[in-house]
């Protein structure tokens with residue numbers, strides 16, 4: 001790789017999932033990609049798919065379990081070894097496990113917290129150390145992080161923490177010219193179980209849900225303008241304003257009634 005090709009990379013975690021894939025295609029035209037996910041096989045297939053559409057795109061990838069410190073360190077060492085620097089970071093990796101708190105095992109609990117929060121913080125710290133001028137950071141949070149969600153409590157808490165971190169970091173790095181945006185989407189049509197879940201929510205689900213390509217487009221436009229938060233779609237913007245109208249106790253009872261009937265765990 002020539003020296004000028006080592007910069008200009010967009011780092012995408014969770015690239016092998018529905019949202020990450022949409023970001024990878026959205027960013028492929030304008031620069032080089034560094035992709036990560038847990039599966040080498042999925043990453044290689046994704047690289048091949050992108051190259052069909054964007055044959056000139058430079059793609060590097062590394063399979064890593066971001067909940068595992070050693071695996072993260074191996075990825076960082078690999079990146080240092082090939083000398084990449086970054087113009088954009090998109091923290092997508094996440095686990096949307098949804099169930100009553102008492103049904104969690106300790107292992108699942110730790111996994112979800114690590115992948116949704118610790119991984120994003122660690123990758124952010126690393127990429128900041130290898131940033132190009134004007135780095136853009138997109139953190140994929142969720143509308144579930146806007147207020148507490150019984151029966152989706154761990155997910156909601158981790159996404160809330162990620163949004164909070166994102167807002168603080170944005171201010172800390174403003175003078176450095178680093179842009180940071182937290183994205184808080186409603187449902188996104190990705191895995192089959194997520195799509196089924198959205199359909200199961202009827203009109204409410206349909207109003208909130210968006211295609212991953214739409215979320216990627218809106219997020220990239222938002223970070224360019226250094227928006228603190230991006231909530232793709234009118235309905236999601238409206239839901240985020242509900243705290244101004246309805247007290248928390250009413251909202252939580254409403255959410256608990258809806259979420260108590262649903263469970264998902266693809267991880």
Ligand SMILES: NC(=O)c1ccc[n+]([C@@H]2O[C@H](COP(=O)([O-])OP(=O)(O)OC[C@H]3O[C@@H](n4cnc5c(N)ncnc54)[C@H](OP(=O)(O)O)[C@@H]3O)[C@@H](O)[C@H]2O)c1
Nearest residue numbers: 014015016017018019037038039065066093094187188190
């Ligand atoms: N879909 C929605 O309705 C929705 C709504 C709001 C926000 N979000 C957020 O959007 C993000 C992506 O969602 P999605 O629907 O695209 O999910 P997805 O298809 O399940 O993709 C999840 C991605 O995260 C990666 N990942 C999971 N655990 C990991 C670990 N331990 N180490 C490294 N990578 C790991 C997965 O890699 P593997 O391929 O190796 O499993 C995959 O690339 C998540 O943060 C989610 O919370 C989703």
